[in-house]
Amino acid sequence: MSNIELFTEDKLEYSFFPNSSGCVQFRIKAPHDAHIALSPEAAEVDPMYEIFIGGWGNSKSIIRKNRTKPDVAETPTPNILSADEFRGFWIRWSNGTITVGREGDVTPFLSWSDRENVRIEYIGICTGWGATGNWIVQPATSGPGGACGAQCWVAASSGEVPPSGFAGGEDNGESAYVIRANFNGALLPGKLVPSHRQAYVPWGGAENPVTEYEVLCDFPGQWLANSGSDIPPNAVPGGQSEDGEALYIGRTVHDGCLTIGKVQPSHGVLYIPYGGQELAFPDYEILCS
Incomplete structure (x- = not known):
């Protein structure tokens, strides 16, 4: 399967793709605010998770559940995104635990565990808050050698x-x-x-x-x-x-x-x-x- 290459406008509207593999790996070129949704449906529903990479002026990254504040996890990530070059990331989800890391890194920079253990069937991507983005998303795979550097x-x-x-x-x-x-x-x-x-x-x-x-x-x-x-x-x-x-x-x-x-x-x-x-x-x- 080919990679998914997509341009997202400054609209905060997710484009959804099937992915129940437990991980996604992608590259993004954007000045800030790369948003990724993990959802049981190809839509914004409850329950659902969102990961914002390089939010708040490219200063921090967070995990949010059901589009509700306060955010369940956050960490400072100054200048993690770039408007001039692609930056790679992976997201994994298993038994209610979500981890987010940089391409090539084994240790995640953001993680959270949810007792509800929502079954993820789709991922969504978008940009907003003044940012557009160019994305390269790997097709959903699983097992050794699949997506996410597994x-x-x-x-x-x-x-x-x-x-x-x-x-x-x-x-x-x-x-x-x-x-x-x-x-x-x-x-x-x-x-x-x-x-x-x-x-x-x-x-x-x-x-x-x-x-x-x-x-x-x-x-x-x-x-x-x-x-x-x-x-x-x-x-x-x-x-x-x-x-x-x-x-x-x-x-x-x-x-x-x-x-x-x-x-x-x-x-x-x-x-x-x-x-x-x-x-x-x-x-x-x-x-x-």
Whole structure:
């Protein structure tokens, strides 16, 4: 299924789409006030939830139930939206708990649990209060590798490969696996070569060995040819830089090896750990759901 691309006017009128998957992932370019409704019907009804991202002049985000104040949850989010670039987000709902996070972040910045446990069948999007918006909404999917970055990452160490580890590369005839690891304040995608008894991540111009890491498992994704900083909407977030920038999972052939590394959009390249170095490539394959 294709992504839904939509322009919303300054009208505070929701456009609804079916989605009972438990999550939605989207990108939005708007100066403020990106509004998302979670509803049992394709209309504004009671009960219903609303999430306002970048409300009140792009200063805070909230969760509201039944269009009624006071809001059930809120948090300061200064400048979370941009009128000049797309910003990515995910929303999950399960057993009455709603969580909202930035694309590439594992931890939500907004959450709330409701005892009523409303069954969500539709999502709605709109902008208002002086804002218009351009949206890219992923189609509703579920399970590992579906929307919202619902990948399965399994902790391992010292060359271990969990069952159903996702092999995305090759190193001198040996399968290399997609991993991520914490390193110098960042969460970095990289490669695991089991016979080396360690994984590697690219950072600071070097190929950095790590003995503890997480392996991507049970993932039915696909690799797409890509270049530069134009990231596909369904690209899989694999971590974040020490500055909070979302990083993606990429690979390229170098010196006869298919090597996995990190795609850093602000740099417009894929970085791979290889031969003790961090090497940059403007053309690469990127992992997508």
